[in-house]
Amino acid sequence: MSTASSASPATLTMSGGAAIARMIRAFGGGPMFGMGGFQVLPLYEAARELGLPHHLIHDERNAVFVADAYAKVSGRVGLADATVGPGATNMLTALAEALNAGSPLVCVVGDTHRDHSWKNMTQESRQVDALRPMCKELIRVESIKRIPELMRRAFAVATTGRPGPVVVDVPEDLMHDTFDFSEADFVVNPAYEAAPALRSRPDGEAVARAADLLANAKQPIVLAGGGVHLSGAAQALTDFARATNIPVAHTLTGKGAIPCVDPLSAGLFGRYDRIANGLIEQSDVVLVVGCKLGEIATKRYTVPAPGKTVIHLDIVAEEFGRTLQPEVMLWGDVKLGLQDLMAALGERAAALKARLRPLAESVPARMAKWREEVSGRLYSEEKPISVARLITEINKVLPEDGILVADGGFAAHWAGLLFDTKRAGRGFVPDRGFASIGYGLPGAIGAALAAPGRPVFSLTGDSGFCMVLGDLETAARLNLDFTVIVVNNAASGYVKALQHLVYGAGKHISADLNEVNFAKVAQAFNCTGIRVEEPGELEGALRQAMATKGPVVIDVIVTRDPAKMLPGVDSRAAVIKKGDRIA
Known part of the structure; x- marks a missing residue:
């Protein structure tokens, strides 16, 4: 990656991309996810030569979601990259999640060659303008010699105050050009490896x-x-x-x-x-x-x-x-x-x-009374399966050190209401910064990488899972141990439930999906797939998944009744039947 100059043994001649990779290594950077392109090739080559853990993912949004979950669970800086144009703009939704959730990330994006910018270069866009409001700080590199300095700033900003994502925008020419750096350029403060890097006391x-x-x-x-x-x-x-x-x-x-x-x-x-x-x-x-x-x-x-x-x-x-x-x-x-x-x-x-x-x-007396009042739902034998019963079984099976990732939509609300952490700390990882659906699978990847050895369950809806299921290939390629639980109601459940609440029974549109057997989909990706249709099968399926190596998908057939799709009264809804409540 680098060669010592004959004029000065302390000089390291390397590309801008190599300098970025060396700075990431200096900060003890963990796994990095992205989808390559010409603009970021030197970064990839340097990662290969340095042995930095870098993994191909099928969508840059997912790359940032993985980095976000990794940061939430580990506290360390999550890493992602993208090439110019669509690669960079694909990051927007996940960057908003990290910004609102306070997740420390550093995302490197390639940009157009400065000598040719604004001449309709391939995939050119005003990506800096689009990315800037979705991150804590956007750092545009304009001088190759400043790369170590600006990467130090990226890690410092990401980990201090309320943590957040920092985007480092690097033009193609600076990524590919070379410069004579010194060893001193790559000295970093280890305090900025994780958040919170600095602490301050109230008055x-x-x-x-x-x-x-x-x-x-x-x-x-x-x-x-x-x-x-x-x-x-x-x-x-x-x-x-x-x-x-x-x-x-x-x-x-x-x-x-x-x-x-x-x-x-x-x-x-x-x-x-x-x-x-x-x-x-x-x-x-x-x-x-x-x-x-x-x-x-x-x-x-x-x-x-x-x-x-x-x-x-x-x-x-x-x-x-x-x-x-x-x-x-x-x-x-x-x-x-x-x-x-x-x-x-x-x-x-x-x-x-x-x-x-x-x-x-x-x-605890009030809590016991509440549990008694809703026990019919928590232990329901109804078919299709009640989501409340599913969460009850997750509570039973997931051990004290387990992690539950929750996708946006009703997966997060059901789990937020009913899932019980058994010890203090981050055992529940929802994407509530931006509440985008599609977080379940990449969130599971990030959590599994951040906490190897800890059991990881991820709860997602069928609609959200369809958005990202291509990265089952990524999970299988990395041989990660986690379980994705698909709440299969053949619908965009939250939308259908809200339409039912606001407009009445049967008054819904663009909310239904075709029935999909996600267990078979998982098997096609060389993952383990389990389909559950009976409430009595839930515990066994969850325990089987925990004992199985590699990614597991449990396809749970849950209620199709929109009156039972939400865990309680949505405060935005005008009317709800009293009997539909669980809380």
Whole structure:
């Protein structure tokens, strides 16, 4: 890849693409996914020579989805690449997911030769203009000698503050040209290998005010979002909750902020909930932790109701006041902020814990009552299979260290409501940054690469799976161990269910699919395929999949009734029959 100059042993002559690859290696970069083209060939050749793990994938959107899931599970920087034009623009949807979810990514894209730009070069577009709003920062390389500097910046921006995707746009001529670099050019700060690279503490006076409010609260509650996981603060939050007896509710991305099986876990809040919305309604002080309080989490901005005292802890100051006006703003890292709150409470924490014992004891009692009320759905023997029964069996089979990836649409909502993490940490990986369907398969690939040895299940709908199933070939080629569970209702289920709710029975259009046997599709890709039509077969199929080497697809035939396709009342719907509720 590089040769030492005879004039100076410290000089390394290499292409721009080789310099990029060398910088990725310097940061300990993990697997990289992309689909090559002339503009990025030097990067690929350097990856080959350096032994960097690089894998062909069938769609650049999927490449970024893989990188996103890898980053969410590992905390390390996810890597993807694309060539000019359609390769670059195919990344847009997945970049938006990573940007909104706070996933640290570095994506290298090739661009046109600068001497010929704007002369209708093949595949030329204003890709920089298209990509810029979909990433945390877009870095355009205009000088080959600056590649190491700008790659250092890419990793630094990706891993600091709220993490996010950084796109490095490299013109063809700079990717192919050579330059005499020095060894010193490739020295990096290892702090930027993973997020959060840097941590900052909230203002001490604000922490003291927040501690006073919590110490005097009659019925406080914590609302935990995905920022808990970005900070690696799940154990810190769990310790805080147990030390104070303050219940914790979570968003879809915040699941696992404390174990779902913990007695203090109030479960999901917002559009769909078990008991959390009721607890929030009765609360007087709300501690929002690493949560943006978006539409779904707030049930279209109605939860919490006005009049609550709100303390908001977040690394992004711009989130303060966007949805609720906080009494106290704690601007800083979630993990450090929770530790500081605990320290500020001091001896008052024990008194608070004793005073809140009745509240704490009410949480598991309410949860048990909820489970009893919905047990008919959780353990349903109906055919086609109830999705609630499917999630119940996943809860039974997936071990404590297991990971459940959830595709967009109702897969994420069903799993967000009913799946139970058994320990603190990121055991649930939904694509709720942008909620695009098609995440299930590439998300499983990324999770399996990030956590080898941990069981990985992925829940996806048949419509979302059809978008990406070509990358079953990728999964088989890499011989990855994971299971994709296809919720097969022969429909774009969420759309069909919403049409049913809003317009009435039978009033749906462009929502039905042909019946597909995805077990046979999996077998055609040299993967294991299992088809399940009976609820009693679910547990055995899931256990068989976990014991099978290589990718497994379980095709589960679920209800075709649009009245039963959603896990509860969608807050946007005007009318819903009371009997259709599970939450």
